[in-house]
Amino acid sequence: MKNIFRIARWEFLTRVKSRSFLFNTFISPFLFAAVITIPLFIFNLQPQITTKLIGLIDLSGQNIKEELQRELSRSYRLNNQSSEYLVMNIAVGNSKPYKQMLAKYEEIKARLDSISQAYEQIKTERMQYYKNSRIPNRDYVLRTSYEKLQNTREEKELIEIEFSRFKSAMDSLYKREALKTADSLLHMDVLNAYLVFGPDFTKTGVVEYHTKTPGDLKEVDRFERILQTIIIKKRILNDQVPRSKIRRWFRPIYLKKYQLLPEGQQEWNFYVQFYGPLIGVFLLFMAIFTAGGYVFSSVLLEKSNRVIEILMSYVSSNQLMGGKILGLGFLGLVQIFSWFAITLVLMSLGVIPADKIAYLNWQNAGYFLIYFSLGFLFYGSIFVTIGSVSASEYDAQQINQLLRTIAIFPVLLSLLVLADPNAPIIRILSFIPFLTPSFMIMRIPLSTSPIMFDIYGTIILMILSIAVMIFIAGRIFRISTLMIGKKPTPQEIWRWIKVW
Amino acid sequence: MEQNILEVQNVSKSFNGHQVLKNLSFTVQGGETFGLLGPNGAGKTTTMRMIMNILQPDEGEILFNGIRRQRLKGVHFGYLPEERGLYPRAKVLDVLIYFGTLNNLSVRKAEVEAIRYLDRLGIVQYTDARINELSKGIQQKIQFIAAFLHDPEVLILDEPFTGLDPINQTVLQEILEEYKSKNKILILSTHLMDQAEKLCNHICLINQAQVVIDGPISKIRQRFREDAYFIEADRPIPDLAEIKGLQIIEEGKNSYKFLVEQQSLKFSDILKKVEQKARILRFEVFEPSLHDIFIRLIQKQTEELK
Numbered sequence: 001m002k003n004i005f006r007i008a009r010w011e012f013l014t015r016v017k018s019r020s021f022l023f024n025t026f027i028s029p030f031l032f033a034a035v036i037t038i039p040l041f042i043f044n045l046q047p048q049i050t051t052k053l054i055g056l057i058d059l060s061g062q063n064i065k066e067e068l069q070r071e072l073s074r075s076y077r078l079n080n081q082s083s084e085y086l087v088m089n090i091a092v093g094n095s096k097p098y099k100q101m102l103a104k105y106e107e108i109k110a111r112l113d114s115i116s117q118a119y120e121q122i123k124t125e126r127m128q129y130y131k132n133s134r135i136p137n138r139d140y141v142l143r144t145s146y147e148k149l150q151n152t153r154e155e156k157e158l159i160e161i162e163f164s165r166f167k168s169a170m171d172s173l174y175k176r177e178a179l180k181t182a183d184s185l186l187h188m189d190v191l192n193a194y195l196v197f198g199p200d201f202t203k204t205g206v207v208e209y210h211t212k213t214p215g216d217l218k219e220v221d222r223f224e225r226i227l228q229t230i231i232i233k234k235r236i237l238n239d240q241v242p243r244s245k246i247r248r249w250f251r252p253i254y255l256k257k258y259q260l261l262p263e264g265q266q267e268w269n270f271y272v273q274f275y276g277p278l279i280g281v282f283l284l285f286m287a288i289f290t291a292g293g294y295v296f297s298s299v300l301l302e303k304s305n306r307v308i309e310i311l312m313s314y315v316s317s318n319q320l321m322g323g324k325i326l327g328l329g330f331l332g333l334v335q336i337f338s339w340f341a342i343t344l345v346l347m348s349l350g351v352i353p354a355d356k357i358a359y360l361n362w363q364n365a366g367y368f369l370i371y372f373s374l375g376f377l378f379y380g381s382i383f384v385t386i387g388s389v390s391a392s393e394y395d396a397q398q399i400n401q402l403l404r405t406i407a408i409f410p411v412l413l414s415l416l417v418l419a420d421p422n423a424p425i426i427r428i429l430s431f432i433p434f435l436t437p438s439f440m441i442m443r444i445p446l447s448t449s450p451i452m453f454d455i456y457g458t459i460i461l462m463i464l465s466i467a468v469m470i471f472i473a474g475r476i477f478r479i480s481t482l483m484i485g486k487k488p489t490p491q492e493i494w495r496w497i498k499v500w
Numbered sequence: 501m502e503q504n505i506l507e508v509q510n511v512s513k514s515f516n517g518h519q520v521l522k523n524l525s526f527t528v529q530g531g532e533t534f535g536l537l538g539p540n541g542a543g544k545t546t547t548m549r550m551i552m553n554i555l556q557p558d559e560g561e562i563l564f565n566g567i568r569r570q571r572l573k574g575v576h577f578g579y580l581p582e583e584r585g586l587y588p589r590a591k592v593l594d595v596l597i598y599f600g601t602l603n604n605l606s607v608r609k610a611e612v613e614a615i616r617y618l619d620r621l622g623i624v625q626y627t628d629a630r631i632n633e634l635s636k637g638i639q640q641k642i643q644f645i646a647a648f649l650h651d652p653e654v655l656i657l658d659e660p661f662t663g664l665d666p667i668n669q670t671v672l673q674e675i676l677e678e679y680k681s682k683n684k685i686l687i688l689s690t691h692l693m694d695q696a697e698k699l700c701n702h703i704c705l706i707n708q709a710q711v712v713i714d715g716p717i718s719k720i721r722q723r724f725r726e727d728a729y730f731i732e733a734d735r736p737i738p739d740l741a742e743i744k745g746l747q748i749i750e751e752g753k754n755s756y757k758f759l760v761e762q763q764s765l766k767f768s769d770i771l772k773k774v775e776q777k778a779r780i781l782r783f784e785v786f787e788p789s790l791h792d793i794f795i796r797l798i799q800k801q802t803e804e805l806k
Contacts, residue, residue, distance in 0.1 A: 003602055010598050014590060305585025310646065313552035313581075314574040314602045492516075 003315045007323025012331050015294050024290045025335045029342075032282050036275060051082065055090045055185060055194025057178040059171060064197050064230070065089055071226045075252060090185075090194065092177040101170050112163050115156045122149045171199070186212060193219070195227075202234045272357055274418050277442040280368070281411055283339060284441045287372050289404060291332030292379040295324055299387030299481070300396055308481045317478035325380050332376050333369070340365060359445030367444050367455070374462040375437035379403065381469040388473075388480045389488055403434075410438035421446040422454075430458055433465040472497055504530030504565060504653055506551070506685050511560035513546055520546045522709040523560070528702065530683040533676070535690065535700035535717075537790075539798060542706040544689045545582065548656050551687070552579045564654065575603045578652035582659045582689075584643055588632035592618070592642055595631065596649060603650035610649065617645040621671060636663060644672065654685040661695055673699065693791040703790070705797060712797050717790070724793045728786040729767075730757050733778035743770060754778075757786055 015021050054072075058064045065087055073083035092098050126145045129135060175196070182194040193211035201207055207227050214220065233246050302308040311320055347354040354360050382403065390396035410417070410429070417426055421443040430439040436458045443451060479496050480488055488496075506528040513521045521543045528534040536544050549555040551562055553569055562569040564576065586595055593614055600610025618624040621641045626634055631642070640663050648655055655676075661669050676699070680686050690696050696703060697717065704714040713720060731740075732755040741748055745762025774780055788796075 002604075006598070006601050014587070014594075301587070305588070306581060306583035307585050307587065309549075309554065309581040309583065310579060310599070310643075311602070312554045313549075313577065313579040314599070 003319045004323045004326060007311075007315065007320060008327030008330065011294070011298060011324050011327030015328065015331055016334065021290065021294075021331070021335070024286055025338050026342075028286060029279070029283055029339065032286075033279055036278065051078065052085050052192040053190060054085050054087050055182045055191045056087050057090050057175065057182060057194065057196040059175055059199050060197050060201055061199070062197075062202075062234070067230055067233075068195070068226070071229055075226065076222065090178045090182045092174055092181060095177040095181075098170075098173055098177050101166075101173055105166055105170055108159065108163050108166055112156070112159045115152065115159055119149070119152045119156050122152055182210065186210065193223075195223070202231055202238070205231055207231075273446065274414070276357060276359060277417075277445050278411065278414055280441050280445065281408075281414070281438050283336075284368065284372055284375065284437055285404075285408055287332045287335050288375040288379055288407070288437065290335060291328045291376050292383045293400070294328045294331065295380045296383035296387045296396065296400060298324055298328070299384055299477075300390065300393055303388060303390075303481050304393070312481070317481070318474055321384055321474060321477050324384070325377065329373065329376050329380065332372060336369060336372055364445060368441065370459065371437040371440055374459065374466065375407075377466045378433055378462060378469055379407070381466065381473040385469075385473045385476050388477045389493065406434050407438060410435050410442060414442060417442045417446060422451060427454060430454060431461055433462055436462055504683060504685050506654055506687075507561075507563040508547070508551070509561045509563065511547070511550065511557040511562065513543075513550065513555065513558050519709050521557075521706075524706065524709075524711055525560075526704045526711065526714050528685050528687065530685055531680055532702045533680055533686045533688060533700045535688050535696040535703040536706070537690070537693075537696060537703055537794065538706035538712075543709055544706060545658065547706070548579070548581075548658060548687070548689060551654070551656060552577055573604075575650060576653045578647040578650065578655040580643055580647040580657045580660060584640060586631045586639060586642060586646075589630055591628055591630055592634075593627045596642065596645055599646040600649045603652075605650050613649050613651075614645060617649065618642075620675065621645065621668070637665065637668065640664060641668065644675075648675075648679065652684075654687065655679060656687045656689075658689045659691065660688060661690070661692065693789065693794055697790045705794065707798050707801050710801075712801055713793075720793060721787050721790075724788045724796070725785070726759065726788065728757060728759050728788075730782065730784050730786045731755065731774065731780065732782040733774060733780050735778045737774050737778050739773060739777055740770075743773060746770065755782075 054068075056065050056068065069083070069085075069087040072085040072087065076084040078084050122145060126142070126149060129138060129142050129145060132138075135141060179196070182191065185191045186194065193209060196208035196210070198204065198206060198208075209220065209223055211219070229250055233250060236246055236249075237243070299308075302311065308320075315323075343352065343360070346352045347360070352360070383400070386396055386399045390399070413426070413429075416423065417439070420426070426439065426443065429435050430443065431454075440455065440458055444455070475497050476493060480493075508524055508526050511521055511524045512519070524543070524547060526534075536547060538544050546555060550557050551569065553572075553574065556570070564572055590598075593611065596614035596618075597607055597610045600613065601607060605613065615624060615627065618627055621644070623638055623641055626638060631639060634642075644657075644660070647657065660672065664672065676686060688696065688699060700717055702716050703720065705712040728749065731737075732752075734754065736754055737756065740746065740756055740758070743765070745760065745765040747759045747761055748756050749759055750757035771780065771783065
């Protein structure tokens with residue numbers, strides 16, 4: 001028994017001062033936190049730098065610009081309180097084809113105006129003739145004025161048709177020219193984006209959004225929301241609802257999120273809720289794989305340089321394996337306690353707002369330690385096995401990489417866990433020993449009600465899995481460590497496990 | 501002084517159906533240097549691993565002073581395996597203390613003993629050096645120290661001299677002589693027959709899982725003596741071949757190895773004849789070397805098995 005502690009002491013002391021341990025304990029967590037939070041900061045800071053210019057092509061003739069500007073200014077402001085978005089109409093007045101067409105349009109419009117005027121005048125005259133029965137030759141006057149009215153109407157109708165055809169041609173030219181101008185402004189980065197409102201956008205609900213970055217979901221989401229408001233407002237207005245009412249109805253809504261926890265309510269913050277457990281999983285993964293990796297490299301080193309033969313002539317294989325797991329497990333605990341200490345210091349300095357993060361408590365720290373210990377023993381015994389059967393470091397590193405990928409897999413599902421930490425699929429996956437520690441460390445802080453069944457269940461299952469793994473590791477380790485340069489076949493390994 | 505005795509009794513071992521040792525038996529007394537010899541794959545390393553309790557025999561027993569090996573602690577045994585290696589990044593003294601404490605030495609005692617041996621082997625200046633900073637020869641010396649730091653009753657050294665220069669070989673031999681004089685058991689395995697011949701007084705030759713010969717080296721030599729003689733003169737002696745009943749089996753520049761086939765042929769006649777032509781520098785009974793015995797026995801056994 002004494003030798004287990006001697007081996008444990010050796011393993012611990014030779015690693016605790018190593019540069020890789022110090023790096024993994026004190027630098028890596030900060031690097032990881034920086035890597036995941038810096039893009040977030042950049043993302044949040046970016047819109048604050050300048051006002052964004054939004055082009056507008058309004059084919060509806062409803063003067064959308066004012067309304068759009070008002071809505072955008074109301075919702076999105078920079079730190080200096082000026083509006084984050086500035087809306088500008090795309091002018092096409094300088095376009096030559098449009099200018100020519102406009103001159104002709106004016107001429108047709110003038111003709112239409114004059115004939116409409118003439119038509120109205122005839123109608124007024126005829127009205128007087130009707131009313132005044134004392135007009136000489138009244139019947140004649142009425143008949144001739146009727147003919148005149150008929151002729152004028154026909155002519156007016158023809159001009160109207162011509163005007164409408166011309167107008168639609170002009171609208172399409174306007175749209176074409178406006179798009180050309182807007183595209184060039186977008187290319188030159190004068191505009192951040194531009195919107196095209198069709199003639200009947202209130203009815204169809206379709207508005208075009210042109211930008212170089214349609215993948216910028218935050219922007220797209222903002223415009224969708226603003227346009228939704230504008231269009232619905234217009235639809236309601238068309239149904240004769242008073243403006244004042246509409247304004248009241250459309251007062252912006254802010255969803256304040258609270259989370260119900262066993263100890264009470266707490267305001268919910270996406271970043272705290274998402275990134276906190278994610279950093280937790282990362283730390284757990286780091287601790288398990290730092291210590292587990294040392295078990296692995298220690299076995300591999302002793303096997304490859306044959307120190308194992310000397311060691312096994314003084315101590316039993318079980319003592320050797322036990323000593324390694326004990327010493328390096330203790331190293332993992334030292335790492336975790338270092339993180340606890342750092343967290344406490346950061347909390348007391350106010351860098352981590354402890355009062356806003358309910359899951360930073362001693363109970364969860366206890367769970368962290370439990371799942372670390374279970375994860376370490378499970379993966380540690382697998383590493384002992386792999387280290388002892390591997391013929392070369394290259395083989396061993398490949399399996400090591402595979403195990404790491406499996407263990408970090410739950411992080412890929414972190415958004416699902418955030419949405420529902422107790423979804424059936426997440427619960428099932430939590431009971432797979434390879435994934436248990438990572439899933440449980442995410443689920444425990446995110447679950448609003450205690451998940452004691454899952455906690456006890458996974459702990460029992462992990463203990464059973466560890467017992468099986470250690471048994472297998474013990475059998476394989478004893479025999480395979482003495483083999484040099486030869487990789488055992490699966491049949492051989494199976495035979496070693498079977499032999500009692 | 502208590503008489504140490506190591507007994508290997510009818511030990512057999514096989515791996516995956518391949519028999520590595522078959523009914524192996526030998527006994528080593530305290531104060532003896534026992535040479536475990538044999539060609540590659542003969543089962544030497546397996547035998548040593550079983551004495552060290554790294555492997556268990558399938559059949560038979562290994563006893564030390566009458567007690568079964570499995571019941572004894574490793575502390576009575578010291579081992580230098582053929583494949584050498586140490587922790588590359590660890591410091592010399594730390595490694596030695598680690599191995600010492602694994603054999604029940606206190607940290608202080610291990611430290612004192614380690615420094616004493618480091619000094620004796622002339623490498624005390626490397627006490628705080630890291631292993632990977634040292635030459636291969638120095639690393640080997642450190643491994644020696646690790647093997648006998650705890651003063652075991654049985655010391656097993658597998659190919660101990662490979663890689664050591666002659667001066668260090670002599671220093672090591674001195675230490676081993678001193679160790680042996682304490683009535684302890686020293687087991688050597690080597691391919692270098694001249695080393696075995698110089699150091700061992702008891703050898704056991706294994707080939708193809710079996711003991712080919714086992715016994716004191718002087719008796720083995722006697723057994724393989726073949727009435728061969730050696731003569732060296734100051735010039736060539738071509739007349740020697742003409743003597744009836746004498747057969748030259750090996751010829752050097754001025755030296756000859758010959759067999760006397762006729763019992764009636766007298767040495768005085770042979771010497772007289774030679775002295776007429778040349779001055780005799782050396783004349784002796786030729787003892788077969790261990791190397792010759794080794795090759796002869798292995799060849800014989802291989803032919804028999806065929």
